[in-house]
Amino acid sequence: MKRLFVLLFSFLTLTAFAEVPVEGGEFQPGDMITHHIADDYTWHFADGAVVYLPVILVDNGEFKVFSSHSFYDENHETVSYDGYALDHGHIIRVDEAGEPLTDQASLLDFSITKNVASMFVSVVLLFLVFFIIAGRYKNNPKAAPRGIQSFFEPIIIFIRDEIAKANIGPKYERYMPYLLTVFFFIWFNNLLGLMPGGANLTGNIAVTLVLALITLLITVFSGNKSYWKHIFATPGVPTWLAPIMIPVELIGILTKPFSLMVRLFANITAGHIIILSLFSLIFIFKSIAVGPLSVAFATFMNFLELFVALLQAYIFTLLSAMYFGGAVEEHDHAEDHH
Amino acid sequence: MELVTPGFGLLFWQTVTFLIVLFLLGKFAWKPIMSALSEREASIENALSAAEKAKLEMQALKADNEKLLAEARMERDKILTEATEAANSIVESSKQKANEEGARMIAGAREAIENEKRAAITEVKNMAASLSLEIAEQILRKELSDKTAQQTLAQDYIREVTLN
Numbered sequence: 001m002k003r004l005f006v007l008l009f010s011f012l013t014l015t016a017f018a019e020v021p022v023e024g025g026e027f028q029p030g031d032m033i034t035h036h037i038a039d040d041y042t043w044h045f046a047d048g049a050v051v052y053l054p055v056i057l058v059d060n061g062e063f064k065v066f067s068s069h070s071f072y073d074e075n076h077e078t079v080s081y082d083g084y085a086l087d088h089g090h091i092i093r094v095d096e097a098g099e100p101l102t103d104q105a106s107l108l109d110f111s112i113t114k115n116v117a118s119m120f121v122s123v124v125l126l127f128l129v130f131f132i133i134a135g136r137y138k139n140n141p142k143a144a145p146r147g148i149q150s151f152f153e154p155i156i157i158f159i160r161d162e163i164a165k166a167n168i169g170p171k172y173e174r175y176m177p178y179l180l181t182v183f184f185f186i187w188f189n190n191l192l193g194l195m196p197g198g199a200n201l202t203g204n205i206a207v208t209l210v211l212a213l214i215t216l217l218i219t220v221f222s223g224n225k226s227y228w229k230h231i232f233a234t235p236g237v238p239t240w241l242a243p244i245m246i247p248v249e250l251i252g253i254l255t256k257p258f259s260l261m262v263r264l265f266a267n268i269t270a271g272h273i274i275i276l277s278l279f280s281l282i283f284i285f286k287s288i289a290v291g292p293l294s295v296a297f298a299t300f301m302n303f304l305e306l307f308v309a310l311l312q313a314y315i316f317t318l319l320s321a322m323y324f325g326g327a328v329e330e331h332d333h334a335e336d337h338h
Numbered sequence: 339m340e341l342v343t344p345g346f347g348l349l350f351w352q353t354v355t356f357l358i359v360l361f362l363l364g365k366f367a368w369k370p371i372m373s374a375l376s377e378r379e380a381s382i383e384n385a386l387s388a389a390e391k392a393k394l395e396m397q398a399l400k401a402d403n404e405k406l407l408a409e410a411r412m413e414r415d416k417i418l419t420e421a422t423e424a425a426n427s428i429v430e431s432s433k434q435k436a437n438e439e440g441a442r443m444i445a446g447a448r449e450a451i452e453n454e455k456r457a458a459i460t461e462v463k464n465m466a467a468s469l470s471l472e473i474a475e476q477i478l479r480k481e482l483s484d485k486t487a488q489q490t491l492a493q494d495y496i497r498e499v500t501l502n
Contacts, residue, residue, distance in 0.1 A: 177364030206344035
């Protein structure tokens with residue numbers, strides 16, 4: 001772990017400088033930062049180290065697969081290809097002259113973007129790590145843990161005892177696979193996002209939306225009688241208040257996962273923006289004297305982000321567990337909750 | 339705003355990938371890990387409770403042993419005192435017997451000595467009587483032969499008797 005941090009740390013400053021697009025024109029920190037935290041069709045590690053990812057389009061039910069390299073000419077200028085072109089990070093239909101068409105309907109973009117590719121990397125890592133660990137448990141279940149097994153075992157036990165058991169109660173076992181998966185998925189991707197050249201996956205609203213939506217679906221489908229009774233006929237509330245209470249409660253169901261979605265997205269994106277802003281200072285002041293200060297602050301922020309990466313994974317998992325717990329709880333003491 | 343507009347492609351890939359990851363990890367990682375963990379915890383708990391039980395058993399065994407030992411000690415002491423008493427009484431009784439026997443023998447001996455003494459005195463008396471008779475005979479004979487001699491003799495005897 002220590003070696004990993006050192007490696008991570010030593011790369012941070014290098015690549016951050018390398019990636020800043022200063023060539024030509026005035027330096028626009030806003031554009032640079034937006035470009036960095038947004039999704040992309042290429043994976044830009046450093047100048048010259050660019051992976052062109054595949055573009056997959058479904059145009060009126062017709063599959064089109066080609067490399068994103070086709071959108072760039074030899075001078076790295078964007079060009080149109082096969083009637084499509086990049087426009088502010090999106091693929092649109094264009095005519096032969098490269099002008100956007102007015103008809104953009106039913107053009108679905110399934111491209112393996114930088115975020116998707118990064119997610120695949122994280123999935124490979126997750127499989128690698130946890131299949132190795134599972135193998136160790138399977139082969140000698142009673143042996144003391146060793147290696148990465150002893151690193152992850154306390155975390156798994158913590159999620160089971162402090163998150164699942166504490167918040168869900170006796171039915172916690174059903175939710176363990178989701179809680180563990182979501183925790184390690186978020187944590188791994190948060191850390192990968194902090195790696196040099198890493199994608200801002202967990203700081204992407206689509207990703208957090210899907211995760212929050214799954215939490216919502218699990219909550220709704222595991223809701224028991226007393227959970228629904230609380231929503232549609234809240235105990236202790238007069239019946240004539242129902243027209244107000246029911247919508248409020250229904251909105252409440254949605255605000256919980258909405259807060260999950262926004263919290264993870266905002267925290268991770270904010271971290272990226274802060275670090276990138278600190279580096280931008282050097283280019284804004286055009287002074288090498290600002291460098292050490294920026295680097296010092298950015299280093300501090302990076303350590304903070306390492307902590308935030310873990311914290312946000314924990315919070316997402318904890319809140320999910322609390323929502324599940326609320327859905328399966330037997331309300332014998334219903335009145336105590338209000 | 340661009341930042342908070344979820345991209346369709348990413349939504350699709352995230353959903354598909356996450357569900358696959360959830361399924362595969364759930365089936366091939368979390369299930370064996372969770373079961374191994376609970377199994378290990380159960381075995382540790384069992385081992386601990388077994389150790390506790392063994393400890394209690396040991397304690398009970400020790401107490402039993404101590405009880406047995408104390409009983410044995412008491413038994414031994416009882417036997418010892420009894421044996422001592424028996425030995426003492428035997429010695430005592432034999433001493434008494436010996437004393438009695440000794441006393442009896444001494445008494446017997448005394449009686450025998452007394453009898454012997456009595457017999458000896460009787461004999462001496464008898465002998466003295468017969469000697470007196472013999473002396474008297476001889477005196478009588480001498481008297482018959484010589485009167486003066488008889489007198490002298492009688493005077494001698496008398497002298498002798500008075501000297502004695």
